[in-house]
């Protein structure tokens with residue numbers, strides 16, 4: 001699963017998309033194709049137990 005948070009440029013709503021399934025990124029609320037790329041939170045480290 002490659003789920004990431006995106007933000008619509010038109011309505012400004014944030015939504016999650018799975019790029020493994022979705023080829024075309026669209027806003028599920030207004031259907032706009034202009035989407036901001038998600039801000040990567042790479043600083044977080046997750047320990048695997």
Ligand SMILES: [Zn+2]
Pocket residue numbers: 008009010011012013027028029030031032
């Ligand atoms: Zn939208």
